[in-house]
């Protein structure tokens with residue numbers, strides 16, 4: 001099939017998929033309404049600023065016996081330059097997230113467990129083994145599957161979902177390639193006659209093919225479960241799986257008709273030599289990079305487009321911070337990017353201030369919470385005194401972030417001349433010198449000695465104090 005024809009068909013499929021997608025959305029919407037987050041945190045307090053920076057609303061978009069996917073939506077709005085949604089995928093041992101493509105691009109981060117991720121990368125089908133700490137991108141429109149081959153281990157993936165190329169139908173839209181009634185294949189929207197002649201198979205064969213898959217988008221593949229084409233595919237060794245797909249594409253295998261639609265989507269180039277020539281990126285392990293900053297109170301690491309090139313294409317950066325109990329990240333701001341954070345372990349507080357110098361948010365967060373901080377907004381993260389505080393996240397730029405610290409030994413204040421600074425604060429030079437030199441540590445600061453944090457929080461007020 002020529003490239004032009006493939007493209008035309010793809011365009012056609014996409015158009016029609018809209019219809020299917022809308023139907024699917026209706027059903028999804030209803031399910032969503034029913035499942036709208038169980039934890040009764042939504043109604044609490046009604047503090048609008050917190051709603052703004054803490055992304056508490058999570059929606060379960062997929063739930064099957066074999067796994068689930070929750071999405072925390074970005075709220076949109078004027079101060080968000082590039083909204084990212086955050087997805088949480090959980091897959092039971094020996095399960096498969098069946099082949100699909102999305103209208104959004106993803107960056108996967110393996111939180112726990114191991115995965116095999118198959119992905120069509122620039123016309124090549126590749127499979128990558130991901131383990132804990134690995135990062136791997138999936139471009140919008142690329143067909144992919146996720147396999148949890150482990151026999152005893154759940155797989156947890158956190159991903160960024162960048163909807164900038166999306167159709168704006170919903171948070172994001174999945175198009176399932178295989179499948180049947182649940183999830184509905186994108187092909188299901190065509191009239192049977194159209195497909196029958198497109199595939200050159202009988203209508204009955206076609207109907208059978210498009211109604212097999214009913215277990216939902218995440219399926220069990222353990223031998224104990226009813227065998228399906230996914231089970232068969234999953235049980236193969238990697239080379240055999242790729243080989244099998246290749247043979248299917250070439251029509252050497254019995255089930256070729258079941259698979260021939262893969263080529264219809266232009267997923268494989270016709271040139272056999274190219275098919276598995278592997279130029280796709282490797283994954284990147286964030287735990288392997290040595291911290292950009294480390295002291296007695298914690299460490300932080302950032303991965304940008306110069307460390308891992310695929311991030312450049314996605315315009316996204318990644319970071320990981322580990323604070324010891326009681327420590328804090330000094331107040332700082334990101335001049336180049338907004339930041340999304342996900343608490344991986346422990347608990348702490350996030351303080352964000354508005355540009356006009358009023359407190360925007362000061363709230364406790366714990367494992368699984370998602371927060372975001374707009375570009376230019378000053379903020380800090382504080383670990384609770386009882387445990388280390390570990391958080392991971394995405395930034396909306398793949399350039400080196402260069403956060404500007406407002407407090408600490410490396411703060412912006414140290415770059416000004418003392419007389420000007422003294423004038424700006426309206427105090428004597430001696431006083432300002434003592435003031436900004438009092439903190440010897442930079443970036444990650446130790447806990448203030450003693451004191452209960454809640455009491456302290458309530459009592460600190462910045463008010464005009466006459467200079468003595």
Ligand SMILES: *[C@@H]1O[C@H](CO)[C@@H](O)[C@H](O)[C@H]1NC(C)=O
Nearest residue numbers: 196197198199200201202257
């Ligand atoms: C359709 O299938 C028949 C046999 O089943 C074959 O003779 C015919 O060439 C096929 N047509 C196309 C366009 O592939």
Ligand SMILES: *[C@@H]1O[C@H](CO)[C@@H](O)[C@H](O)[C@H]1NC(C)=O
Nearest residue numbers: 287322323324325388389390
């Ligand atoms: C974070 O730091 C704590 C100690 O403060 C340590 O136990 C934990 O393993 C660290 N986490 C990572 C991912 O290194």
Ligand SMILES: *[C@@H]1O[C@H](CO)[C@@H](O)[C@H](O)[C@H]1NC(C)=O
Nearest residue numbers: 049354355356357358359360
């Ligand atoms: C500061 O800015 C925030 C957000 O724009 C606003 O809600 C708040 O009322 C402002 N406060 C003052 C004192 O101007």
